[in-house]
Amino acid sequence: MTPKGQPGPETQISGDLRRGDVEAATDRLRRMSPAQVRRVLGRSGAGDVAVIFRLLEKNVAVAVFASLEPRQQSQLITALQDEDVQVMFAHLQASGQARLLDEVPAEVAQRLLGTLNSGQREDAGRVLGYPHGSVGRRMGPVLIELRPGMTAGEALQSLRESDVPEQRLRRLVSLPVVGRAHRLLGMVELTVLASAPEHARVADLMTTDVDSVAATEDDETAARRLAAEDLLALPVIDVASRLVGVLTLADASRILAEEETEDAARSGGSEPLAQPYLSTSVGRLVRSRMVWLLVLAVGATLTVQVLEVFESTLEEMVVLSVFVPLLIGTGGNTGNQAATTVTRALALGDVRSGDALRVVRREFAVGLGLGAMLGTIGLVVAGLVYAWPIGVVIGLTLLSICTLAASVGSLMPIIARQIGVDPAVFSNPFISTVVDALGLIVYFLIAQAVLGI
Amino acid sequence: MTPKGQPGPETQISGDLRRGDVEAATDRLRRMSPAQVRRVLGRSGAGDVAVIFRLLEKNVAVAVFASLEPRQQSQLITALQDEDVQVMFAHLQASGQARLLDEVPAEVAQRLLGTLNSGQREDAGRVLGYPHGSVGRRMGPVLIELRPGMTAGEALQSLRESDVPEQRLRRLVSLPVVGRAHRLLGMVELTVLASAPEHARVADLMTTDVDSVAATEDDETAARRLAAEDLLALPVIDVASRLVGVLTLADASRILAEEETEDAARSGGSEPLAQPYLSTSVGRLVRSRMVWLLVLAVGATLTVQVLEVFESTLEEMVVLSVFVPLLIGTGGNTGNQAATTVTRALALGDVRSGDALRVVRREFAVGLGLGAMLGTIGLVVAGLVYAWPIGVVIGLTLLSICTLAASVGSLMPIIARQIGVDPAVFSNPFISTVVDALGLIVYFLIAQAVLGI
Numbered sequence: 078m079t080p081k082g083q084p085g086p087e088t089q090i091s092g093d094l095r096r097g098d099v100e101a102a103t104d105r106l107r108r109m110s111p112a113q114v115r116r117v118l119g120r121s122g123a124g125d126v127a128v129i130f131r132l133l134e135k136n137v138a139v140a141v142f143a144s145l146e147p148r149q150q151s152q153l154i155t156a157l158q159d160e161d162v163q164v165m166f167a168h169l170q171a172s173g174q175a176r177l178l179d180e181v182p183a184e185v186a187q188r189l190l191g192t193l194n195s196g197q198r199e200d201a202g203r204v205l206g207y208p209h210g211s212v213g214r215r216m217g218p219v220l221i222e223l224r225p226g227m228t229a230g231e232a233l234q235s236l237r238e239s240d241v242p243e244q245r246l247r248r249l250v251s252l253p254v255v256g257r258a259h260r261l262l263g264m265v266e267l268t269v270l271a272s273a274p275e276h277a278r279v280a281d282l283m284t285t286d287v288d289s290v291a292a293t294e295d296d297e298t299a300a301r302r303l304a305a306e307d308l309l310a311l312p313v314i315d316v317a318s319r320l321v322g323v324l325t326l327a328d329a330s331r332i333l334a335e336e337e338t339e340d341a342a343r344s345g346g347s348e349p350l351a352q353p354y355l356s357t358s359v360g361r362l363v364r365s366r367m368v369w370l371l372v373l374a375v376g377a378t379l380t381v382q383v384l385e386v387f388e389s390t391l392e393e394m395v396v397l398s399v400f401v402p403l404l405i406g407t408g409g410n411t412g413n414q415a416a417t418t419v420t421r422a423l424a425l426g427d428v429r430s431g432d433a434l435r436v437v438r439r440e441f442a443v444g445l446g447l448g449a450m451l452g453t454i455g456l457v458v459a460g461l462v463y464a465w466p467i468g469v470v471i472g473l474t475l476l477s478i479c480t481l482a483a484s485v486g487s488l489m490p491i492i493a494r495q496i497g498v499d500p501a502v503f504s505n506p507f508i509s510t511v512v513d514a515l516g517l518i519v520y521f522l523i524a525q526a527v528l529g530i
Numbered sequence: 531m532t533p534k535g536q537p538g539p540e541t542q543i544s545g546d547l548r549r550g551d552v553e554a555a556t557d558r559l560r561r562m563s564p565a566q567v568r569r570v571l572g573r574s575g576a577g578d579v580a581v582i583f584r585l586l587e588k589n590v591a592v593a594v595f596a597s598l599e600p601r602q603q604s605q606l607i608t609a610l611q612d613e614d615v616q617v618m619f620a621h622l623q624a625s626g627q628a629r630l631l632d633e634v635p636a637e638v639a640q641r642l643l644g645t646l647n648s649g650q651r652e653d654a655g656r657v658l659g660y661p662h663g664s665v666g667r668r669m670g671p672v673l674i675e676l677r678p679g680m681t682a683g684e685a686l687q688s689l690r691e692s693d694v695p696e697q698r699l700r701r702l703v704s705l706p707v708v709g710r711a712h713r714l715l716g717m718v719e720l721t722v723l724a725s726a727p728e729h730a731r732v733a734d735l736m737t738t739d740v741d742s743v744a745a746t747e748d749d750e751t752a753a754r755r756l757a758a759e760d761l762l763a764l765p766v767i768d769v770a771s772r773l774v775g776v777l778t779l780a781d782a783s784r785i786l787a788e789e790e791t792e793d794a795a796r797s798g799g800s801e802p803l804a805q806p807y808l809s810t811s812v813g814r815l816v817r818s819r820m821v822w823l824l825v826l827a828v829g830a831t832l833t834v835q836v837l838e839v840f841e842s843t844l845e846e847m848v849v850l851s852v853f854v855p856l857l858i859g860t861g862g863n864t865g866n867q868a869a870t871t872v873t874r875a876l877a878l879g880d881v882r883s884g885d886a887l888r889v890v891r892r893e894f895a896v897g898l899g900l901g902a903m904l905g906t907i908g909l910v911v912a913g914l915v916y917a918w919p920i921g922v923v924i925g926l927t928l929l930s931i932c933t934l935a936a937s938v939g940s941l942m943p944i945i946a947r948q949i950g951v952d953p954a955v956f957s958n959p960f961i962s963t964v965v966d967a968l969g970l971i972v973y974f975l976i977a978q979a980v981l982g983i
Contacts, residue, residue, distance in 0.1 A: 085884075112759050119880055237725040249721050250703050250762070268702050271724050272690040304783045306565050309703070326779050330757045333783075337790055338874055344797070345870020346863050354875035355885065359892055363899040366867045370900055370932075371907075373863045377856040384852035391851055395844050398851040399837035402858055402966055403830040409862075410799050410826045410962075414819045417798020421791055422807035427572055431538075432808065439812055446816040447823055454824075479823075509863075513855055 087117040094125060103132045111140040118149065119353030126356065127156035139168045147180035148351035154185065163192040171200040172215050178205065203321075212299045213292035215332055216313045216322030223254045225262055225280035229273045232265075250325075251310040254283045259319040261312050263287050289314050292321055297336050300329035301426065340424070344417065344501040346373065369506075376510030380405070383514050387521040393530050396463065400471060401517070408478040408516040411447060412486030412508040415440050420490040420500045433491045437484055444483025445476075452476035470524045477523070478516045485512055540570045547581060556585045564593040571602065572806030579809065580609035592621045600633035601804035607638065616645040624653040625668050631658065656774075665752045666745035668785055669766045669775030676707045678715055678733035682726045685718075703778070704763040707736045712772040714765050716740050742767050745774055750789050753782035754879065793877070797870070797954040799826065822959075829963030833858070836967050840974040846983050849916065853924060854970070861931040861969040864900060865939030865961040868893050873943040873953045886944045890937055897936025898929075905929035923977045930976070931969045938965055 086105060093102035106114060106129065114137065118126050130138060130153055142150060142165040154162050166174060166189050174193075178186045178201070190198060200218070207213025220241045223232050232252070241249075249267060256262045263283035273282055289312045290299045303311055303326055313322040342349035348365040350357050357365075384391070384401075391398055419436060422428035428436060452475040460468025486508050493503035524530065539558060546555035559567060559582065567590065571579050583591060583606055595603060595618040607615050619627060619642050627646075631639045631654070643651060653671070660666025673694045676685050685705070694702075702720060709715045716736035726735055742765045743752045756764055756779055766775040795802035801818040803810050810818075837844070837854075844851055872889060875881040881889060905928040913921025939961050946956035977983065 085882075116879070233724050236721070237727070239725070267720050267724060268689070271686050271720060272692070274690070304780075304787060307780055309780075326783065327757075327760055327762075330779065330783055330786075333787075334757060338878070340794075341797075341870055341874045344794075345866050347867045347871060350871065353878070353880035354871060355881060355888070359895045359899070362871075362892065362896045363903075366864075366896070366900060367903060369867070370860065370863055370904065374856065374860050374904060374907075377859045380855040380859070381852050384855070388848060388852065392848050395841060395848065395851075398844055398848075398854070399834050399841065401851070401854055402833040402837070402970070403827065405855055406830045406833070406858075406862075406962060406966070407823070407827050410823055411819075413798050414800045414823070417794055418800060418803065418807060418815075421794045425791070425806070426569070427806035428808060429538075435808070439815065442812045443815045443819070446812070447819060450816075450820060451823065451827060454827075509859060513859070517855070 086113065087120045090117060090129065091121065091125065094128060099132065102129070106132055106137075107134065111137055111144060114141045115144050118145065118356065120355040122356060122358065123152050127153065130157070135164075139165060143169055143173060146352045147176045149356070150177050151180045151185075154181065154189075159188075159192075162189070166192060167197060170217060171197075171204045172217065174201045175204040175214055179209070207292055210296055211292065212290050212294050212296050212313055212324055213322070215296045215328055216292070216324045217328060219253065219320055219323055220249060221252055222259075222320070223252050223265065223279050223283075225254055225256065225278070225283070227279045228275060229270050229277045229279065229282060230275035232270055232279055251308075251323075253312045253320050253323065254279055255320050258317075261287075261289060261314050261318055261320045264310075264312060266309070287312065289318075290324060291315070296332050299324060300332040300336075301424075303329040304333065305426070336424075340420075340499075340501045343499060344420070344505060346370070346505055373506050373509060376506050377513070379510055379514040380517060383517045383521075387517070390521055390525060390530055394524070394528065396467070397470075397521075397524055400459075401520075404471075404474055404478060404520055405513045405516050407451065407475060408482040408512045409509060411444060411479045412482035412512045413505075415443070415483045415486030416489050416500075416504040416508055419487045420504065423490055423494055423500060428491075430491055430494050433488065436487050436491065440483040440487035441480060444480035447483065448476035448479030451479060466528055470520075470527045473523050473527070474516075474520045477519045478512075481515060481519070482508070482512045485515075539566065540573045543570060543582065544574065544578065547578060552585065555582070559585055559590075560587065564590055564597060567594045568597050571598065571809065573808040575809060575811065576605050579606065583610070588617075592618060596622055596626060599805045600629045602809070603630050604633045604638075607634065607642075612641075612645075615642070619645060620650065623670060624650075624657045625670065627654045628657040628667055632662070660745055663749055664745065665743050665747050665749050665766055665777055666775070668749045668781055669745070669777045670781060672706065672773055672776055673702060674705055675712075675773070676705050676718065676732050676736075678707055678709065678731070678736070680732045681728060682723050682730045682732065682735060683728035685723055685732055704761075704776075706765045706773050706776065707732055708773050711770075714740075714742060714767050714771055714773045717763075717765060719762070740765065742771075743777060744768070749785050752777060753785040753789075754877075756782040757786065758879070789877075793873075793952075793954045796952060797873070797958060799823070799958055826959050826962060829959050830966065832963055832967040833970060836970045840970070843974055843978060843983055847977070847981065849920070850923075850974075850977055853912075854973075857924075857927055857931060857973055858966045858969050860904065860928060861935040861965045862962055864897060864932045865935035865965045866958075868896070868936045868939030869942050869953075869957040869961055872940045873957065876943055876947055876953060881944075883944055883947050886941065889940050889944065893936045893940035894933060897933035900936065901929035901932030904932060919981055923973075923980045926976050926980070927969075927973045930972045931965075934968060934972070935961070935965045938968075 086109065090102050090105055114133065118129060121129060133141065169177065178189060190201065193201060204214055221236060221239055251264050251266050253261060254263045254265055263285040264287045265279055265283040269282055288306065288308060292313050292315055299311065303324065309326050311324045312320055313324055315321050339349040346369045350365060419428060452472040455475045456468045456472030459471040489504040489507050490500035493500040539562065543555050543558055546558065567586065571582060574582060586594065622630065631642060643654065646654060657667055674689060674692055704717050704719050706714060707716045707718055716738040717740045718732055718736040722735055741761060745766050745768055752764065756777065763776050763778045765773055766777055768774050792802040799822045803818060872881060905925040908928045909921045909925030912924040942957040942960050943953035946953040
């Protein structure tokens, strides 16, 4: 860790490049691990990224390239020589190649595919054959297969003799056992193999009642299953139960981290960034938020129309307008609380679409409770500061708005799930629009009723 | 998977219990895996949970108990017999015991500690000696240690002869190598051990330049490191570099999933739930949101005061009030977008506290861009629908509010990190309060200047 006060390595490299001191930069980079270099690239703009990358040693460059986000890889490709691109691309796993091919423009994709040999192109083609967001696109290759008739000793020997590169060997914790035509029979864990007597048969050591996942299944669901059920790996099978790949816990972690970033971005009202924050240009940041901001603003014009309808009421009692931000703000907060809780519960599998009625009933009760509490405080404070009729209006409005907002807010993620839209994306604009507009209508109707205007 | 239309197993069990048909419920439970039972418990209220749990077979009950959230375990304990509690508790890992001890009231904690034998109490005590939220509280025990002088064959033999229960053996993917006084010398991976020649020495197979983590380090930081650097396990050391535990990728996944749930809850404005949504009572749901809602509402009263200051302006031009929700809503959205992006970047380590100036500069530019776009649209639409002076006011206000909101919003998470508060918790109320109030002031000042009121 860099001692406090001293500039970090990225700042130093940035400084070297500004001064044109290529030797110093190359020297600093040589002393870094691939993970550190990746972090440096994540904090540098597109121009610096290309320059820095070309200063790396070949094997470090290959490792770093494989660890970048597809967006970063795509940007780099335009700045690299064709032979270098070919080497980088060929070293990616088939799933990494597929993701990059999705990211680049069509002509670049054709060019990249052309650099692969027929075996590699077959692997890439197989992965691309799976739908977006499916396990098939994210799984790793099957590196070793065992047969049920092998002994533990023979199995370990086959591991020793395999030509799997050491980098990938590290990931083998659970080995699949296949029968005729690659049908998956079971899994045996390396720790079990290594701690069993040498003559024990794989057929006796393996677990047959084994979890597996279909290649066409949703990748996020599979990843959560892996994590929730404490598995180290899941064999991936096709429709005929043949083993086609392996999804490891590391793969699952990466999938979930990406989902997290996407969800966080969308519930905050912007498109997720496809690369580290500081390496994203200002223009791209604006573009990632523009659409959302526009959608939300258009939704908010509904409040303008509602307020116009009640403009005469406002003229008669201008004091009513001073509470508007407070009331709809509280409605928005309440709705967001409910939506966030239900969205998270849906993601974890704690709640399913069929629970809609049960969820809305609970949230109605929760909203009532919160509204009663806030409403009482509002009644007393507004009553004392202004006048009791005003207090009554504020109190009743808070009660109604909280109940309404919690119910609506809890329903949005479930509706989103049903129509196949991302709950985080769907809920935010609907809650602001619907709850704000309805809340204002409720406010003015209560005010008219209580104050007789 | 249950076919569509048929009630799931949880609903069926719930139905059995309503009818008092204990035999049917017991039968159904007997056919479930511990993971399925855990899901059933996650959808049942506290009363049903106790009943269901007592119907389980002993070994299933022990496995299920270990997989529950500490809150659920705590609730269960009050409903179980002392001997059962003793068995459940003793079967937990030391870290699980520590978490449960933190959850239960003091007398219960004393009683639980009393059920442990001296060796177990020592382990639990050691874990409790670490601060909350530290790696020491979440790490697993060291199950096997290797010596540098061993051969690969001897190492595997020691694995075979160890009395580590099979459940925990599954988790051993990377084995620590220790020297005198348990000083950590390096790590060797099981796949490497298993695929190496039998006479190879552990000292030659191990990696000495090994990542390790201090037991006092923050658990979330360590978990992200594990995930980001694609490690399978991290050895945990004390101040004297002695090996005290192991943090596996599975441990890291659990830590990050909990952080995710906490962050999602807090950024949505509520306290995180300590158990699955449907098993949380309505009362607890209200309590988890009440404080936040109150804090946000109190912050929002600032807008009431600002609007009072400008009440005369509003009286002169009531039409100004119809835009208030739209304007501060847009400010809130812009601020949230910025805060969400920066919060996520901070969590991933893409941005650090020292980047504050760089971040605010970018977000100022982003806010300017977004505000210019929205402001132009607002100018034209409001100008055409109402009058051009109004259009100018709306346009200028949107420009100012977006710029202000993005800058403030991006700064909040960084300030939160600096003062040691959770960024997700800190940002939301400050953005709503500060941006809303400042936004209103800006609006009315611009209106007064342009419209001459």
